[in-house]
Amino acid sequence: MTQAPFHVPVITIDGPTASGKGTVAQRVAEHLGWHVLDSGALYRLTALACLNIQTSLNDEEAVALVASQLDVSFKADKVFLSQADVSQDIRAEHVGNTASKIAAYPQLRLALLQRQRDFQVEPGLVADGRDMGTIVFPDANLKIFLVADVQSRAERRAKQLKAKGISANLTSLLEDMQARDLRDSSRASAPLVAADDAYVIDSSNLTIEETVGKVLLHWSEKIN
Template identity: 50%
Template structure:
């Protein structure tokens, strides 16, 4: 049996940082499913594939030329680690992720990441669809306002000027799309542990998560 920890939730709740800490704590492998969808979105934009061209989207998803090497994301040999974090790519990722045929094409690719000694999986439907057998399922949440503040600070650290009102609106719209889509909506698994990170720093979130893992025997 492969131990699997899933960490689901919307953008800006601290999933990525928590997963990194959990990987260091457990020695498990890491799956950033969001990076897979963002890489697909990057490819869609780069190759100018129209959203109406579902066969083209599915074809790209089926052979997605993405690799995760030394903490970086590579697409056709090009480092796109920073590019896939911009708002255009994020918006496109949310749109293509709402398409059932696209999600199906990427499903097995994600399942293949599960191997010994274990896996920490970051995403939106890791605990509900991709790894429903996971031993520990965490679901992080936070207010749209605090998530927008975190995103603006992140962009500032990268030297990028951002409009907090626009980012807040983008987050609200993306949440609505993710929660209302027919396939794999953004919801906690029935057996998930929900952690509201609005008023918590990452160390407090990590401490809560470690306690949950300990209680679950991991």
């Protein structure tokens, strides 16, 4: 399947882990009545599937093969892998760290590229990730790069985990996040970087509502 025509509008929201891009993308999509793509979920699903079947994480070809054969479905706010609800499983820190490591594989990124582009359907799409505006949807109508200082992001993640009844050590989270930032920004294939035409929004001291408001303002300015 080829990429959907440009007349189907796309807003991309990229940024580092725990910058709030997933929540912001969901809220923006709800406001506009559009579809939403959590691209990170596809990498987390691949990581979880590899861990479940004990695929060697050092075997790039094997990991890419797992990605190409994923039996995935998204229903409302639930994520299913082989018909099992893994919505919580893919949010575990060890799954996220595994996803960050295998995301550097060019073969894996290629295997998931068209699957991501297939989400571009009417009436529009809000896509969040790390290379949405640079690689997956380079012709997106609006590109946002959402940042926040690492301390704020670690505190947000700790709060999210504790709210789910999961113990969280702020120091460990901070160290893991710094390591993940370095991997994501320095990998050879599709590194985490703002597109040249992206609007950078620092959410360190903004609420979710304020951040969503800024994205919607940029969109309003684009279409008016």
